[in-house]
Amino acid sequence: MRWRGLLEAAADLAWGGSCAGCGRPGPVCCPACARLVRGQPPRPVPLxxxxxxxxxxxxxxxxxxxxILACKERQGLGLVPLLAELAVGSVAAVLRESWRSGPVVVMPIPSSRATVAARGFDLTWLLARGVARRLSRLGMQIRAQRGLVLAAGTRDQVGLGVVDRTVNRQHSLRALPGPAAQVVLVDDIVTTGATLTAAAHELEAAGHRLLGAGVVAATPRRDGRRWRSP
Ligand SMILES: [Zn+2]
Known part of the structure; x- marks a missing residue:
């Protein structure tokens, strides 16, 4: 609920909040945490x-x-600009690798209606919009567009294991009709890559050209191999 997030933000202003990253009293993300997450350069995810x-x-x-958790689970609308800024770096890296010319569409991985309602805002859509806005300021022909929807019957991913996630997501995303475009996908977290793979198949079947996907964070690999930015 959006108003709840606003009330919490107002309370933070009036009585002092704490950093969602480290818990220190102060703004929703303290300068030290902001510096830390901004300082990590984009890296390709080994999927x-x-x-x-x-x-x-x-x-x-x-x-x-x-x-990210504070943004998603505590109606942290105030953290969206920072996460969008981080996503810009990932999308810019995708573009550097695979874009040559022409307009680009930034497309969010959709969330379920229940998730958006509980959160009070549509995080991936706001990320996509933030990314497009920032890159268009640099002179790129780039815009955000919702081009994928969840097919009926898709359950939320939360609480599902890896296998269930894959089954759940297979054929669960549908591309909306529209003219062919060069597409960069945006999501907050990539885990197994099953969702992005399903999205890639749908978009390519619908005639789009997928340039890649820019995400904020990638879950650590189960085999223990770290890929943390230097
Ligand atoms: Zn902090």
Whole structure:
């Protein structure tokens, strides 16, 4: 609920809040945490199906994880601009690798209606809009557009294991009709890459050209290999 987020923001202003990254009293993200997450350069995420195509700003761990969780689970609308700024770096890396010329569409991975209602805002849409706005200021022909929808019957990913996630997401995204475009996908977190793979298949079947995906964070690999930015 948006008003709840606003009330919480007002309360923070009036009585002092704390940093969602480290818990210190102060703004919703303190300068030290902001510096820390901004300081991580985008890196390609080692995913089997989408190697070299997905870029993230850091591991879904520590301060970055705390900031994303606070944004998603505590109606942290105030953290969206920072997360969008981080996503810009990932999308810019995708563009540097695979874009040559022509207009680009930034497309969010959709969330379920229940998730958006509980959160009070549509995080991935706001990220996509923030990314497009920032890059268009640099002179690029780039805009945000919702081009994927969740097919009926898709459950929320929360609480599902890896196998269930894959089954749940297979054929669960549908591309909306529209003219063919060069597309960069945007999401907050990539875990197995199953969602992005499903989205890539749908978009390519619908005639789009997928340039890649820019995400804020990638969950650490289960095999323990770290890929933290230097
Ligand atoms: Zn902090």
């Amino acid at each position: 089997d199906d989408l190697a070299g195509v997905v870029w993230a700003r850091g591991e879904y761990a520590d301060e970055l994880r705390a900031l």
